[in-house]
Amino acid sequence: MTLGEDTSQPRALAGDHPVFIARGLSKVYGSGDACVYALRDVDLEIRQGEFLVLLGPSGSGKSTLLNILGGLDAPTSGSATWRDHELTGASDADLTAYRREHVGFVFQFYNLIPNLTVRENVRLVAQIASDPMCPEEALELVGLSHRLDYFPSQLSGGEQQRVAVARAIVKRPDILLCDEPTGALDADTGRLVLGAISKVNAELGTTTVVITHNSAIAGMANRILRLSGGRIAREELNRTPLRAEDVTW
Amino acid sequence: MVNVLDIKVLRDLWAMRTQVLSIALLIAAGLAVLVMSVSNYLALVGAMDAHYRTERFGDVFASLKRAPNSLVERIREIDGIGVVEARVTQMVRVIRADTELPISGRIISVPPSSQPALNRLHLVEGRWIDPARRDEIIINAAFAHARMIRPGDAIEVILNGRLQVFRVAGTALSPEFVFATRSALPLPDDRNFVVLWASEDAVAGAFDMQGAFNDLVITLGPGAAKAAVIEELDRLLIPYGGIGAHDRRELPSNRLLEDELAEQETLSIVMPTVFFGIAAFLLHVVLGRLIEAQREQIASLKALGLSNLPIALHYFKFVTVIALIGAGIGLALGAWFAVLVIDSYRAFFRFPALEAHLAPWIVALAVLASLLVANAAAATAVYRVARLPPAEGMRPQVPAVTPLAQHIGVMSERGIPMSYLMALRTIVGRPVRTLLTISGIALAVPLVLFGLFWFDAIAHMIDVAFGRIERGDAFVTFVTPVPARALHELRSVPGVLLVEGQRIVPARLVAGHRSYRTSLVGLSSQSELKVLRDAALASVAVPDDGLMLSRPLAEHLGLQIGDIITVEVQEAKRPVFHLCLVKISDDILGVSATMDIAALNRMMREDDAFNAASLKLDESQSRIVWQRIQAMPKIEASSVKALWLALFDETIAGMIIVGALVLAGFGLLIAIGVVYNSARVALQERAWELASLRILGFTRREVATILLSELVFELIVAIPIGLTAGYALIKFIVSLRVRESFQVPVVIEPRSYAMAALVVIAAAAASAFVVRRRIDNLDLVAVLKTRD
Numbered sequence A: 001m002t003l004g005e006d007t008s009q010p011r012a013l014a015g016d017h018p019v020f021i022a023r024g025l026s027k028v029y030g031s032g033d034a035c036v037y038a039l040r041d042v043d044l045e046i047r048q049g050e051f052l053v054l055l056g057p058s059g060s061g062k063s064t065l066l067n068i069l070g071g072l073d074a075p076t077s078g079s080a081t082w083r084d085h086e087l088t089g090a091s092d093a094d095l096t097a098y099r100r101e102h103v104g105f106v107f108q109f110y111n112l113i114p115n116l117t118v119r120e121n122v123r124l125v126a127q128i129a130s131d132p133m134c135p136e137e138a139l140e141l142v143g144l145s146h147r148l149d150y151f152p153s154q155l156s157g158g159e160q161q162r163v164a165v166a167r168a169i170v171k172r173p174d175i176l177l178c179d180e181p182t183g184a185l186d187a188d189t190g191r192l193v194l195g196a197i198s199k200v201n202a203e204l205g206t207t208t209v210v211i212t213h214n215s216a217i218a219g220m221a222n223r224i225l226r227l228s229g230g231r232i233a234r235e236e237l238n239r240t241p242l243r244a245e246d247v248t249w
Numbered sequence B: 001m002v003n004v005l006d007i008k009v010l011r012d013l014w015a016m017r018t019q020v021l022s023i024a025l026l027i028a029a030g031l032a033v034l035v036m037s038v039s040n041y042l043a044l045v046g047a048m049d050a051h052y053r054t055e056r057f058g059d060v061f062a063s064l065k066r067a068p069n070s071l072v073e074r075i076r077e078i079d080g081i082g083v084v085e086a087r088v089t090q091m092v093r094v095i096r097a098d099t100e101l102p103i104s105g106r107i108i109s110v111p112p113s114s115q116p117a118l119n120r121l122h123l124v125e126g127r128w129i130d131p132a133r134r135d136e137i138i139i140n141a142a143f144a145h146a147r148m149i150r151p152g153d154a155i156e157v158i159l160n161g162r163l164q165v166f167r168v169a170g171t172a173l174s175p176e177f178v179f180a181t182r183s184a185l186p187l188p189d190d191r192n193f194v195v196l197w198a199s200e201d202a203v204a205g206a207f208d209m210q211g212a213f214n215d216l217v218i219t220l221g222p223g224a225a226k227a228a229v230i231e232e233l234d235r236l237l238i239p240y241g242g243i244g245a246h247d248r249r250e251l252p253s254n255r256l257l258e259d260e261l262a263e264q265e266t267l268s269i270v271m272p273t274v275f276f277g278i279a280a281f282l283l284h285v286v287l288g289r290l291i292e293a294q295r296e297q298i299a300s301l302k303a304l305g306l307s308n309l310p311i312a313l314h315y316f317k318f319v320t321v322i323a324l325i326g327a328g329i330g331l332a333l334g335a336w337f338a339v340l341v342i343d344s345y346r347a348f349f350r351f352p353a354l355e356a357h358l359a360p361w362i363v364a365l366a367v368l369a370s371l372l373v374a375n376a377a378a379a380t381a382v383y384r385v386a387r388l389p390p391a392e393g394m395r396p397q398v399p400a401v402t403p404l405a406q407h408i409g410v411m412s413e414r415g416i417p418m419s420y421l422m423a424l425r426t427i428v429g430r431p432v433r434t435l436l437t438i439s440g441i442a443l444a445v446p447l448v449l450f451g452l453f454w455f456d457a458i459a460h461m462i463d464v465a466f467g468r469i470e471r472g473d474a475f476v477t478f479v480t481p482v483p484a485r486a487l488h489e490l491r492s493v494p495g496v497l498l499v500e501g502q503r504i505v506p507a508r509l510v511a512g513h514r515s516y517r518t519s520l521v522g523l524s525s526q527s528e529l530k531v532l533r534d535a536a537l538a539s540v541a542v543p544d545d546g547l548m549l550s551r552p553l554a555e556h557l558g559l560q561i562g563d564i565i566t567v568e569v570q571e572a573k574r575p576v577f578h579l580c581l582v583k584i585s586d587d588i589l590g591v592s593a594t595m596d597i598a599a600l601n602r603m604m605r606e607d608d609a610f611n612a613a614s615l616k617l618d619e620s621q622s623r624i625v626w627q628r629i630q631a632m633p634k635i636e637a638s639s640v641k642a643l644w645l646a647l648f649d650e651t652i653a654g655m656i657i658v659g660a661l662v663l664a665g666f667g668l669l670i671a672i673g674v675v676y677n678s679a680r681v682a683l684q685e686r687a688w689e690l691a692s693l694r695i696l697g698f699t700r701r702e703v704a705t706i707l708l709s710e711l712v713f714e715l716i717v718a719i720p721i722g723l724t725a726g727y728a729l730i731k732f733i734v735s736l737r738v739r740e741s742f743q744v745p746v747v748i749e750p751r752s753y754a755m756a757a758l759v760v761i762a763a764a765a766a767s768a769f770v771v772r773r774r775i776d777n778l779d780l781v782a783v784l785k786t787r788d
Ligand SMILES: Nc1ncnc2c1ncn2[C@@H]1O[C@H](COP(=O)(O)OP(=O)(O)OP(=O)(O)O)[C@@H](O)[C@H]1O
Pocket: A029, A030, A036, A037, A038, A056, A057, A058, A059, A060, A061, A062, A063, A064, A065
């Protein structure tokens, strides 16, 4: 299978019922006059299988929101639930289990383990998942079957990021959270990575949230949220999402 | 304006405060040993010199049977003689109500109205004797202390078979009895041996020595030839029963003292060198890793255009602060432990003034040494890092992709958990660093083991000396040689189970220009209560004829089996014999000269004569036994094993144990410094990676396992190496001991090995605990931001 098939069909079906529900989410750093609102009273619902893009200027609270959704950070107030999991106020062990079983992460800086090979980086996650796909399969999905025994330092940035995607999806996560996955990549490489992400969304039906600074990428989404000053400033629906290779940078 | 890098120094110091402290402690431990051993050595030497000088300790000593005082004038005329002090001295017995055991003593005459010219007394309590009263006496302070005798108390002394009651005028210290000991014992026997100083009239009167003397103390004039003086003295004294003049070296107290000091001197150089050397090496490892963990920062600074010099200066400031903290703590600890150790010496070394003293040059040396070592460590680490082009430095340090590392991948297919795989990759990917860390941990082990070793060595020596060699419960000596009949008499005392006679002959052994004063011991080959043993504890048979010497003594005299040796007996008629050395023994007691008792008797032209005996007693009847033995006039002195052991526990054991605990404590500090730092640096280097794993859903425990399995691996390799190195180090240090009296065995019990290993493992466990807590508190979000 090649990247960039027509994936619009499954996405159109997405959005039946919300899997994520956030109510009145706020995140405040500091206190008193010096306090900074990273998020202000955000209400949000994300539906099963949806491809959601978060846009917004630097400092607008995108990462903060994503981290709360991924169980990496706790809001100052408000609530966030994923299906029947209450994320706010959950213990570290519960959040760890949540991430382990349900969440796949892709970050701007790949976050690969330098002394494990490509295959091992993926197997690392497969080993702790309950129903993983086989690592080679995940790597094939991102087009890296020919680099299985390379160490991260022997790969290009784009290749490393695709390993990160493979690692995120190998456990068949319910949600894929990506924070500027193409931030460090050039257009062509970025497209490859985005293709891999959208393919996962399309073929596995994985609910996907992608943060980006690049509004062109937003063309791929079912829905686009624009954040500004810690609030959702605008919401757009996209009835005809673009395929990754049609995205122009 | 404050230099921004200086702010970074302070921030770094504060951020890494526990690591900074543990590194400082590493330096401190090394320094403390240096400060402690050097100041203790200087304190002892200083105390000895001052005591010998102030109290005018003699250079040459001579004993004889009896000579008229007029002879003193002729002695003064000998070329090279300085001051001559003639006196009367005898062995006496003292009776005390608080013990049924015999107490032996030495009484020495002093001028009634003034201090003697030589070997003066340092009065501790009371006053000089009243010239008008013949019953006043001064006793040695150690005995007074042990038996709680104060000036004004009465003391009963048997002089020449007659009981006489004296009144104690004062207590004193004498340079002649820094260790108050009967010649045979290598320990001060403060409870059962007393030195008494009484007026010339009283002593001479009691022993029919009016107008005569039997002992001389002499100092030499400037530039005098000692050997010539001794020879001339002997020529003059032989007609009066002289038994050979000798150097002060051969006085038991001084010999023990000089041996001890010589040993302290070696140890005060070797021990700190070993400790500080190891600490310096560890500092190198630890600081090296700490600085290397900052390689990305260093590279960024360079990329910003900073040259190597300010960067290096930055780290020099960083380590200088650590070194100064370490030096401060080290000096304080060293000074404190010096006081502790000196205090434990006081029961052993009786000096008027023995004070721990921290010389300014030691302080300077300590500070300088720590600055030097710390900055050298920083310099090499900074050089290693700063040498890299900034681009390379800014990239995270990736383990080398070696064939071995690749090969490890095969293991992951076989189901080895990925966490072990990651640890293994780190270990083989950076072999040099792994080796350094392992040797660091390994080197902490010997230091702990070295402290613990002394406990084993002491226990072993006691076991061997009293369980295997001296197997009797008590030992008595006779005033003059007695026939076998006297032994039967002893044997017939109820409660005495076994008696074995010995003949002990004081003698000077001469071989060519070398000589040694010791006692020739005549033993029966069937002897059960005294059995010579070699290092393997096998009994050493006494040859039927001829002389047997222990190896150190044979070596001292330069003798080999078959050589002829001259034996100058220093008793009665002072006969001289020539004996053949027939056997060299590996006797673990150090110096010994032994013959078959029958052969010795034949040589001395005595039949069946004994002047000492080992006894086996029925402990339940010992009271009665001692009452009976006290009453036997021929018995001069006696020692009881149980008492001796108690005494040993109080003095030597106390002294060694304080030292051993201090050393083990420093070893522990060093172990903590190394293990804690390598665990912390490993965490620092990999915090990002571990946080990434946490984000992927790894639990705290799983993540900790990855990091800690590295530490476990290092420990598993390091500890056996450390234990082996410990054995080697101990063997080396023991071989430096110059003692003639007792060979310290290199005996290390499994328990001590286990303890040393456990101490290091405990340090590791504590470090692991801290690291685990840090892992638990890793800020996942922050880690995502700082990476670039
Ligand atoms: N640890 C913190 N302490 C104080 N303020 C913080 C902290 N983390 C984030 N902030 C603030 O919260 C706000 C939101 O940060 P966030 O990282 O969510 O922004 P973002 O939208 O992801 O920006 P970017 O596009 O630059 O990644 C910012 O104003 C930031 O300064």
